[in-house]
Amino acid sequence: xxxxxxxxxxxxxxxxxxxxxxxxxxxxxxxxxxxxxxxxxxxxxxxxxxxxxxxxxxxxxxxxxxxxxxxxxxxxxxxxxxxxxxxxxxxxxxxxxxxxxxxxxxxxxxxxxxxxxxxxxxxxxxxxxxxxxxxxxxxxxxxxxxxxxxxxxxxxxxxxxxxxxxxxxxxxxxxxxxxxxxxxxxxxxxxxxxxxxxxxxxx
Amino acid sequence: xxxxxxxxxxxxxxxxxxxxxxxxxxxxxxxxxxxxxxxxxxxxxxxxxxxxxxxxxxxxxxxxxxxxxxxxxxxxxxxxxxxxxxxxxxxxxxxxxxxxxxxxxxxxxxxxxxxxxxxxxxxxxxxxxxxxxxxxxxxxxxxxxxxxxxxxxxxxxxxxxxxxxxxxxxxxxxxxxxxxxxxxxxxxxxxxxxxxxxxxxxxxxxxxxxxxxxxxxxxxxxxxxxxxxxxxxxxxxxxxxxxxxxxxxxxxxxxxxxxxxxxxxxxxxxxxxxxxxxxxxxxxxxxxxxxxxxxxxxxxxxxx
Numbered sequence: 001x002x003x004x005x006x007x008x009x010x011x012x013x014x015x016x017x018x019x020x021x022x023x024x025x026x027x028x029x030x031x032x033x034x035x036x037x038x039x040x041x042x043x044x045x046x047x048x049x050x051x052x053x054x055x056x057x058x059x060x061x062x063x064x065x066x067x068x069x070x071x072x073x074x075x076x077x078x079x080x081x082x083x084x085x086x087x088x089x090x091x092x093x094x095x096x097x098x099x100x101x102x103x104x105x106x107x108x109x110x111x112x113x114x115x116x117x118x119x120x121x122x123x124x125x126x127x128x129x130x131x132x133x134x135x136x137x138x139x140x141x142x143x144x145x146x147x148x149x150x151x152x153x154x155x156x157x158x159x160x161x162x163x164x165x166x167x168x169x170x171x172x173x174x175x176x177x178x179x180x181x182x183x184x185x186x187x188x189x190x191x192x193x194x195x196x197x198x199x200x201x202x203x
Numbered sequence: 204x205x206x207x208x209x210x211x212x213x214x215x216x217x218x219x220x221x222x223x224x225x226x227x228x229x230x231x232x233x234x235x236x237x238x239x240x241x242x243x244x245x246x247x248x249x250x251x252x253x254x255x256x257x258x259x260x261x262x263x264x265x266x267x268x269x270x271x272x273x274x275x276x277x278x279x280x281x282x283x284x285x286x287x288x289x290x291x292x293x294x295x296x297x298x299x300x301x302x303x304x305x306x307x308x309x310x311x312x313x314x315x316x317x318x319x320x321x322x323x324x325x326x327x328x329x330x331x332x333x334x335x336x337x338x339x340x341x342x343x344x345x346x347x348x349x350x351x352x353x354x355x356x357x358x359x360x361x362x363x364x365x366x367x368x369x370x371x372x373x374x375x376x377x378x379x380x381x382x383x384x385x386x387x388x389x390x391x392x393x394x395x396x397x398x399x400x401x402x403x404x405x406x407x408x409x410x411x412x413x414x415x416x417x418x419x420x421x422x423x424x425x426x427x428x429x430x431x432x433x434x435x436x437x438x439x440x441x442x443x444x445x446x447x448x449x450x451x452x453x454x455x456x457x458x459x460x461x462x463x464x465x466x467x468x469x470x471x472x473x474x475x476x477x478x479x480x481x482x483x484x485x486x487x488x489x490x491x492x493x494x495x496x497x498x499x500x501x502x503x504x505x506x507x
Contacts, residue, residue, distance in 0.1 A: 020222035027218050035209045049209055053217045060224050062424045083425035098220065105212035137422070160422050 008072045016063060026073065027056055034077050037143060041085035043121070043128035053102070054095050055081040067158055075158040078148055079140050086136055130180035138173035145170055265393045266372035267381030271301070277362035281307065284353040289346045293363045302347055302361040303335045310355025314338070315348065337366065376448055394443055396453025402443035404455050412439040412457050
């Protein structure tokens with residue numbers, strides 16, 4: 001994962017000095033990952049966009065407090081997005097008017113019409129619900145380590161934990177998550193093991 | 204099948220908004236000195252703890268406070284556009300140059316070491332047009348250069364000063380007491396109680412009340428926000444003791460008032476004489492925000 005772990009620092013510094021393009025480049029670089037992460041947590045396209053947007057707006061607003069971990073701002077963004085997802089109503093309130101004012105290109109679509117889509121939506125919601133059973137600290141860890149493939153050490157650094165504490169926490173979180181997902185699997189009997197969200201490609 | 208991706212229209216608009224915000228903030232990270240305190244309700248009560256206010260008001264000298272001694276008469280000049288103000292050779296004992304700048308028109312003003320300040324049209328002619336720095340002396344530096352756009356007007360007052368931070372004192376209990384300074388916080392911190400009496404609060408009690416203790420536990424902006432929200436509109440009073448740390452002489456209140464952010468005003472009396480040692484790119488937020496400036500009813504400055 002070295003490739004994503006390097007290269008933010010220069011852009012971040014330039015951004016702090018007021019260079020909009022540098023900040024724009026950071027946005028381009030991390031937008032999709034933050035968005036997919038937000039989607040994972042809420043299982044809803046529109047909310048995920050709002051969460052992603054709020055995370056970037058927070059990145060700027062809270063710029064003095066942002067921790068660059070292993071050369072990347074992504075962990076900070078993901079943690080912030082996680083918090084935003086957890087407290088959607090309150091966290092988004094700060095930016096609600098702005099978010100509502102941003103234009104959206106909503107294609108006329110009926111998700112219910114597409115059986116695969118409907119099934120995927122259900123899976124996405126299940127995962128979001130399973131993730132919601134974790135404490136916020138565990139959720140941060142799972143997000144960073146499982147989904148975003150950061151090292152436990154990096155996750156520990158951004159979360160202010162010792163690596164050892166992060167490791168044992170991670171272990172327990174995995175178990176809890178597995179239980180939550182298994183419980184659903186038994187209850188609803190989906191044909192396969194839980195499939196996380198689609199890692200969609202930009203077209 | 205539909206791919207999962209961000210709406211392009213939304214994304215482009217968001218990107219443009221982000222860039223606008225970034226560029227709007229440039230190049231001054233400290234647009235106005237008080238802006239740095241915007242939203243940090245948590246800290247706002249602490250400003251006067253520096254004790255410099257009391258010192259400046261001639262009440263008494265608090266251990267650990269900073270004594271600023273002017274060493275030369277101030278030089279005042281007005282300019283438009285970039286200009287250099289000559290101060291002459293520094294007198295013996297000079298540790299820095301204290302400068303105050305008033306903007307006479309909107310503009311962004313750059314000082315040495317990357318510091319800068321920005322005036323909006325709204326700021327001109329109001330107390331918010333004021334910026335104050337103390338620049339540590341660099342040998343051979345005998346002038347101040349202010350860089351700005353050709354049409355921006357400004358007035359500067361600068362003088363050589365000696366700033367010295369005194370030592371904290373220790374009371375019979377072995378607790379250090381005095382003003383907060385760059386060395387940190389003594390065991391007992393000088394404050395002015397709500398009844399106007401000067402005294403000291405225990406650092407531990409202060410940190411519990413003002414959030415310093417809680418801040419160390421926050422792991423995310425959201426946690427901090429939630430913490431602030433929970434305390435909004437509430438007052439936390441802690442006892443103010445005499446120097447022995449035994450007798451309560453009053454109370455010190457930290458309020459978490461709503462709508463306190465971004466309030467700005469005249470340099471508080473407490474600010475007079477606060478030395479600002481600037482790091483690269485930093486502007487000193489005068490820590491002595493008075494209650495009227497912050498909207499906190501907590502700490503009346505003595506009328507004498």
